[in-house]
Amino acid sequence: MKFVCIDCQKEMPASTNTFTCKCGGLLEVVHDFSRIDSEQLKHVFTQRLSLRTTPFASGVWRYKELIFPELEDRFITTKYEGNTGLYTPVKLQEYTGIQQLYVKAQSENPSGSFKDNGMTVAVSHGRSLGFSRFACSSTGNTSSSLAMYAALAGGESYVYVPQNRISQNKVLQTLAYGANVIRFDGTYDDGIRFLRDHAEELGLYVCNSVNPMRIEGQKSIIYEIAQTLEWKLPDWIVVPGGALSNATALGKGLHDLYTLGFIDKLPRVAIVQAVGASPFHRMVVQKLDALEPELSPQTVASALNIGNPPSWKKALRMIEATNGVTIAVSDVEILDAKAMVDQSGIGCEPASAATIAGLRALIESNVIDKEESALCILTGNMLKDTDTLYQYHLGETPGRFQRTIQNSTLNPSST
Ligand SMILES: *Cc1c(COP(=O)(O)O)cnc(C)c1O
Numbered sequence: 001m002k003f004v005c006i007d008c009q010k011e012m013p014a015s016t017n018t019f020t021c022k023c024g025g026l027l028e029v030v031h032d033f034s035r036i037d038s039e040q041l042k043h044v045f046t047q048r049l050s051l052r053t054t055p056f057a058s059g060v061w062r063y064k065e066l067i068f069p070e071l072e073d074r075f076i077t078t079k080y081e082g083n084t085g086l087y088t089p090v091k092l093q094e095y096t097g098i099q100q101l102y103v104k105a106q107s108e109n110p111s112g113s114f115k116d117n118g119m120t121v122a123v124s125h126g127r128s129l130g131f132s133r134f135a136c137s138s139t140g141n142t143s144s145s146l147a148m149y150a151a152l153a154g155g156e157s158y159v160y161v162p163q164n165r166i167s168q169n170k171v172l173q174t175l176a177y178g179a180n181v182i183r184f185d186g187t188y189d190d191g192i193r194f195l196r197d198h199a200e201e202l203g204l205y206v207c208n209s210v211n212p213m214r215i216e217g218q219k220s221i222i223y224e225i226a227q228t229l230e231w232k233l234p235d236w237i238v239v240p241g242g243a244l245s246n247a248t249a250l251g252k253g254l255h256d257l258y259t260l261g262f263i264d265k266l267p268r269v270a271i272v273q274a275v276g277a278s279p280f281h282r283m284v285v286q287k288l289d290a291l292e293p294e295l296s297p298q299t300v301a302s303a304l305n306i307g308n309p310p311s312w313k314k315a316l317r318m319i320e321a322t323n324g325v326t327i328a329v330s331d332v333e334i335l336d337a338k339a340m341v342d343q344s345g346i347g348c349e350p351a352s353a354a355t356i357a358g359l360r361a362l363i364e365s366n367v368i369d370k371e372e373s374a375l376c377i378l379t380g381n382m383l384k385d386t387d388t389l390y391q392y393h394l395g396e397t398p399g400r401f402q403r404t405i406q407n408s409t410l411n412p413s414s415t
């Protein structure tokens, strides 16, 4: 396993905590899979499904050979993340109009979002390098996840949060896990820059999405989906796009599965952004040469409120490799789709519901055919943003699927 710069192809050992090349390019992990026997490994993955307590019971570490084969088991910090439900909700099938719909509820992860899939690997990597202090700049879920794993590892976490638009629930969850929460006046991008320039002198292991080990962990989401569906994927996979780490990991995971012969056909991928924070979508549809950052991103889906997604080049490569598409959906569409996900009994936070809203829009515009099959990845838990829930159901936010609280005297004849 080594790190390779995606821009200048310079190689470096995977035993560093520098995640950008001198040229400014992002690094990615490159494995040597040449000795892998795919059939035998498939069998090993299946056998591990019955385990309960070793690291291999985790929905991430089950696939250790494809993620971080060199790591000694004693460094693994796991909460048996992954292992999330795959559902076929009729209500959402009707709402989107597609005939065969799956949803993968990454919201069922231990800290409540798919960030756990990547964070278990980043923190374990940091520990193997001797770190006990971990840091990130975050819109909320990354920090909750980091704080949880750092605590579990007996270490410390330092979380830099921007003052604007982040969910109270996520900051509270992060604080409650014992993190040092440092609030600053600026954007997520300023926080990233600060860590890039100062982490080394502060002795901090940086766990932002530019950390290629997080991408390795997040690949497990598509591995797990493929394994559950007996190595046959639906026609389309739909993911929300903020910093684009999820989309990047999906692309890398699909590439692994395809080149190793676990699957014989690549699905197409749709990335859904929020209209108020959609620089990647704009770049793709306007065929721009480079991403033009959105200077003041604005969406109710706080996890998508990112104007300058660092992983755009990796995500673009994935869109090209899978003949994928992008789309942007409005906040009203996101909140209505969220209400439908919640009322289907699954539940998710606003950013996740962008996938359902996006799928519906792609079917309406005939980009996706009703007869095809699709899978939406739901990224975060429904209680991650209770302010938004309150505003939708009991406050002023417009929408179509509000529920109200009914008053009663508890006299059965009055109902
Ligand atoms: C982080 C996050 C996203 C966005 O994922 P990216 O990898 O940043 O594109 C979407 N939904 C939720 C719930 C998240 O926590």
Ligand SMILES: [Zn+2]
Binding pocket: 005, 006, 007, 008, 009, 010, 021, 022, 023, 024, 025
């Ligand atoms: Zn480089």
